[in-house]
Amino acid sequence: MSKVEQLIDKIRHHEYLYHVLDQPQLSDAEYDALMRELQALEHADPSLITPDSPTQRVGGAPREGFVKLRHSSPMLSLDNALNEAELRAFDQRVRDLLGDEPFQYVAELKLDGLSLAAQYSDRSLQLALTRGDGAEGEDVTPNARTIRSLPLKVRGDRPQFEARGEVVMPNAAFQKLNADREQEGLPRYANPRNSSAGSLRVLDPSITANRQLDFYAYFLLADGRPACPSHWQSLDELAAMGFKVNPARQLCANVDELIAFCQRYAAQRETLPFEIDGVVAKVDSIPQQQKLGWTAKFPRWAIAFKYPARQAETVVEKIDIQVGRTGALTPVAHLRPVAVSGVIVSRSTLHNEDEIARLGVAAGDCVVIERSGDVIPKVIRVVRQGDPRTPFVMPAECPVCGSSVSRPEGEVVSRCLNSSCPARLKESIAHFAARPLLDIAGLGDVLVEQLVKANLVHSVADLYDLTLEQLAGLERMGTKSAERVLTGIARSKTLPLPRVINGLGIPFVGERTAQFLAEHFGSLDAIHQSDEAQLMQAEEVGPKIAQSILRWFAEERNWAVVERLRAAGLVFTHQKIDRSGGPLAGLTFVLTGTLPTLSREAAKEQIEAAGGKVSGSVSKKTSYLVAGEDAGSKLDKATQLGIKILSEAKLLPMLAKLEA
Ligand code: IVH
Secondary structure: OOOOHHHHHHHHHHHHHHHHHOOOOOOOHHHHHHHHHHHHHHHOOHHHHHOOHHHHHHOOOOOOOOOEOOOOOOOOOEEEEEEEHHHHHHHHHHHHHOOOOOOOOEEEEEEEEEEEEEEEEHHHHEEEEEEOOOOEEEEEEOOOOOOOOOOOOOOOOOOOEEEEEEOOHHHHHHHHHHHHHHOOOOOOOOOOOHHHHHHHHHOOOHHHOOOOOOOEEEEEEEEEEEOOEHHHHHHHHHHOOOOOOOEEEEEEOOHHHHHHHHHHHHHHHHHOOOEEEEEEEEEEEEHHHHHHOOOOOEEEEEEEEOOOOEEEEEEEEEEEEOOOOEEEEEEEEEEEEEEEEEEEEEEEEOOHHHHHHEEEOOOOOOEEEEOOOOOOOEEEEEOOOOOOEEOOOOOOOOOOOOOOOOOOOOOOOOOOOOOOOHHHHHHHHHHHHHHHHHHHOOOOHHHHHHHOOOOOOOOOHHHHOOOOOHHHHOOOOOOHHHHHHHHHHHHHHOHHHHHHHHOOOOOOOHHHHHHHHHHHOOOOHHHHOOOOOHHOOOOOOOOHHHHHHHHHHHHHHHHHHHHHHHHOOOEEOOOOOOOOOOOOOOOOOEOEEEEEOOHHHHHHHHHHHHEEEEOOOOOOOOEEEEEOOOOHHHHHHHHHHHOOOEEEHHHHHHHHOEEE
């Protein structure tokens, strides 16, 4: 085996451990090092690049539109059973048609995403089609290639086959995506299913690549027909080939076992990492499936047992405002209490003014709410307008402290500008003390409320002046609990700078950004002394975050709190990752078109690792445009501005100087 082949094998194995089995054995850095080694070898001899190389997941410029192609055999859907009686009726039909033959069911979770047919030949992924109308689907191959759990190359001795399955967005990825979209002022996705569809059916595969989609296989076909004599075997073979197959599957000897399976997962539905909308039951034996055959629309050998939608109708009684720690005014719908899959819901966030406008919702309206992908229920749509109804108006003054409210241009959020607003104060102390931040045990919402009410804290810095007597003197507080809180406060002084930065509650600066800022600047003072351009040198910090940091530090009160935290002995410095000596330090790059070996992301990472900066658009400040195939308007603009154009071949030696 050649060096490249060995490396590819190794990378594939670790990708499988990470993305399919969820059991990584390498650190991210070790994995990156293997990828870089492969990229270097492929770059040195591009004839070694194969389309199924792990370096080739993202590539290709955005396309004009999708091409429709015919499926190898129709992708049909399933008949539904909405309750136990309907499931038993299905079972009775199966038994009637099979006569006395013994048979088994395979029960699988019904994942709530969108179905995808992935065709392989020579063990390599060739074509990925959405279901479309069942007869023809859209060719989404470049997008599907970015799904890490969809193998580009499979193991085993079946070169030619088709894997059908479900593309889903895990709940964690869904929540992160919506949080990001909200920050960018984009509308939120209603549920993970819509967002997986929205992420797969985009013309630019680099968007899909960033969305952390997953693929779970549930059919193995050869020449459009089931490839194995039983469905269970085909699931095993798919798993052996390297596909993710839902681990929650079971052979059931009869309908009672099937019902027990449905009940077990109905109870676990909330705790799964992805959304399911039911259970699919299939007769296991393929000859028996063939004997049962199809009706005009559905197979007679399978059924979807649907769980109730986690939706309900109710009335918005009023819309009021909650003030958060950054001063954000969040409209909250107070609902007539209603049960949604076992949980009584009486409130739902409406996020911001734009979201209210998009929904067209007003107090008095009858709405549909849904729990999906999120713990928090959301309003999905208005069913009927109320009579009377009270349209929402964002107040000009903070409902808690009466200070003025502003909504900066380009932002979706209105904020209370008074940094000592009691609502902000409570929230910011609770944020500061929270587990992932300064982790002060025992300092929960109730105690924070008491401390603010008793006038003992006016900022997070006051926490460090609290005494045992003060704490123990509060209602429902014994000496023991007071001591525990003080120990927590003392311990917080040893926690690293990223936690402190995050704890400050600077708008748009969360865990990730705090980490990047600490790594780039090495101290809180260095961040404080930076201007907008310098702040933007830190990873993932754009003008919006940079301006927010500047605005925060510009408030004298905030800096005073920081000084007191320093005096209290909190950690203010961090091991800086110094890239200023890198070969590309001080240079700004823009990437365009398809590079021969590097993906956009890999190119960006490597430029940044060498001290350079990557920007999204060409301006006079651009040092180099790195252009690949199908470069578009950026190339024209760079040429107009007289900016130097590089090919990947010219870029790579510039990076390599790093090692020298
Ligand atoms: S079998 C003809 N198995 O649910 C048989 N479907 O109507 C078709 N789904 O469109 C599907 N998980 O997108 C099957 N384990 C599973 C599934 C599953 C989710 C989806 C699929 C299909 C719909 C059924």
